[in-house]
Amino acid sequence: MIVTNPILPLDTFVPDVEAHVWDDGRIYLYGSFDLPGERRYCSGEYHVYSSEDMVRWTDHGVSFSLAWTKDGWAAGMDALYAPDCAFRNGKYYLYYCVPDGRCGVAVSGNPAGPFEDCGPMAHVHGIDPAVMIDDDGQAWFYWGQFDRVRAAKLRDNMTEIDPATAVQPLSVKEHEFHEGSSVKKIGGKYYFLYTDTHRHGGRATSLGYAVSDKPDRGFVYGGIVIDNFGCDPRTWNNHGSLCEFRGQWYVFYHRSTHAGEFSRHVCAEPVFFEADGSIREVKMTSGLFRAGEVVPACRSAELAGDVRIAGDPDSAFGYALREIRDGDRALFRSVEPAGEDSLVIRVKPEKIPEDAPRKNDRPPRVELYLGGTYAGCAVLPEAGEGYVSVPVKTERPFSGVTEAEFRFYGQNCRFSFDSFAFGKDAVI
Numbered sequence: 264m265i266v267t268n269p270i271l272p273l274d275t276f277v278p279d280v281e282a283h284v285w286d287d288g289r290i291y292l293y294g295s296f297d298l299p300g301e302r303r304y305c306s307g308e309y310h311v312y313s314s315e316d317m318v319r320w321t322d323h324g325v326s327f328s329l330a331w332t333k334d335g336w337a338a339g340m341d342a343l344y345a346p347d348c349a350f351r352n353g354k355y356y357l358y359y360c361v362p363d364g365r366c367g368v369a370v371s372g373n374p375a376g377p378f379e380d381c382g383p384m385a386h387v388h389g390i391d392p393a394v395m396i397d398d399d400g401q402a403w404f405y406w407g408q409f410d411r412v413r414a415a416k417l418r419d420n421m422t423e424i425d426p427a428t429a430v431q432p433l434s435v436k437e438h439e440f441h442e443g444s445s446v447k448k449i450g451g452k453y454y455f456l457y458t459d460t461h462r463h464g465g466r467a468t469s470l471g472y473a474v475s476d477k478p479d480r481g482f483v484y485g486g487i488v489i490d491n492f493g494c495d496p497r498t499w500n501n502h503g504s505l506c507e508f509r510g511q512w513y514v515f516y517h518r519s520t521h522a523g524e525f526s527r528h529v530c531a532e533p534v535f536f537e538a539d540g541s542i543r544e545v546k547m548t549s550g551l552f553r554a555g556e557v558v559p560a561c562r563s564a565e566l567a568g569d570v571r572i573a574g575d576p577d578s579a580f581g582y583a584l585r586e587i588r589d590g591d592r593a594l595f596r597s598v599e600p601a602g603e604d605s606l607v608i609r610v611k612p613e614k615i616p617e618d619a620p621r622k623n624d625r626p627p628r629v630e631l632y633l634g635g636t637y638a639g640c641a642v643l644p645e646a647g648e649g650y651v652s653v654p655v656k657t658e659r660p661f662s663g664v665t666e667a668e669f670r671f672y673g674q675n676c677r678f679s680f681d682s683f684a685f686g687k688d689a690v691i
Contacts (some may be wrong), residue, residue: 264317264511267550269518269528271312271320273561273582274299278517278527279345281393281445282506285374286350289313290508292320292515293348293357297526300574304525305342309359311375317508317531326376327357327369333380337361345443345502348374349394349402349421356421358384358392358404366392366406368422386426389413391502395446395453395478403478405444405455410435412444414479430479433457438484441467443502446478449512452540453478456514458501459487467500468492470516472542488542489532493565494518495572505534512536514545520572522586546596551664554601554685560584560593567592570671570680577611577649578681587671587678594668598685600633600661605687607652608669611679614646627673631655634665643673650681652691 271277276297284290292312295305307329314320327346329337340361349356357369357378366387369378389407394417396402402417404424415429433440433455443458452474459471469490473482491501495518503516514534517527532545547564561572561582568591575583584593600606612627627643639657671678682691 264509264533265551266317266513266531266533266548268530268548268562268564270317270531271529273528273559273580275322275528276520276526277310277312277529278305279391279443279502280515280517280529281345281347281504282508282513282515282531283348283350283374284506284508287374289315290317290506291348291374292529293346294529295343295345299526300521302523302525303342305344307341307343309343309346309357309376313375323375326371327359327378327380329361331369331377331380332367333382336383337365337367345391347393347445349396350374351396351402351421354421356394358394360390360392360406362390364388364390366390381422384423386415386424386429391442391444393444393446395448397448397478403446405432405446407444408442409440412440412442428479432479433473433482438473438482439471441500443470445504447505448478449505449536450540452476453482454505454542455482456488456503456505461487462490463492466492466498468498470501470503470514474540485541487544488514488534489516489545489547491516491518491547493567494547495520495522495566496569497522497524497571499524518547520582522569522571522573548596551597551599552595553599554603555689557682557684557689557691558595558598559682560680562595563593564596565594575679575681577679580682583611584680587680589672589674590670592668592670593680594666596666597664598633598667599664600685602660602662603685603687604657604660606631606655606657606683606685607689607691608641608655608683609650609652609681609691610643611650611681612644612646612673613677613679615675615677625672625674627671627676627678629653629655630670630672631657632668632670633657633661635668643678646676650679
């Protein structure tokens, strides 16, 4: 199944997603709820999203709110951090946390809520709760950051842990564990997915995994599943889950926007297991866009330079690639030109301030690379009043599925990039 990223509407920011498929066959997403453009993690409410095909998603509205906490136990908190959900005896249990590390439980007869609060959990202190129900019916609870990560058995009431069973399943030294526990049992093994800091000088942009024969100990580091480094110049963290849907396993993760650590979009990629049980690392994708389709620039998979995804009232999509400067790049994985030898891009040139240092007067331009090979170039207009469509002629027709990368040059101007489409008759 081809996934178009981000998977939810462009104005919807749901990071930290735990995905589950319940008895109705739909896939449900439980995550934090960022507010667009705000420079902080999470808001004070959750929404649940579900789909029967991972293309069309239903927003079930507010599923839980800080205002619903029982007896005001979370008074003074301003955010709900990463949640998870579990099903037991006809009820759905929502596990949530607040910024000071306390965790709570809420319950509903509906997978999308609304959830009624049961109150805080005793003997639990640490963010990012996660639940795994084993084949024998025993529920396991995971939570915490760094070397304070813990695993413990949940009691049958699903609202309390057995504190005598609490252990540290991973470590910073052995696994470079940061936060974001998510555990699934796959092929008789326990796969612990988490935020991994092996790369980029300790940045928490990767999702790594470890495998064990036991749910609470003995985890051996397996590697990185996906790394969101390059989605935004300021990206900092990642958090997600593994879920099987219609016979295919997916990794759910998030990508930040607006040149910040916040306003994070949920994305998904199919993942594949090797014969030895290891997971093959995957790259971030935009989806698959064919000749004639208009590709929103804000669906770019990787960026380089100062460029970032941000709101733009002049864009047909509400979001565009903004603040493009000399040498910035935007990569789309993947496109299928289908033998076309031309495309149209929609850009908005903007002048830099008059008192900014002036360099050479070469006209601004964009270069196109397909599959890493130079494919064509177009001169861009000088600063104007809004978006303009610019034709780009390629050096030869291109077929097959490939990556498209746009490289922008123009030392005396800035750009916004709205969209593009392959085909000599493309209209955008």
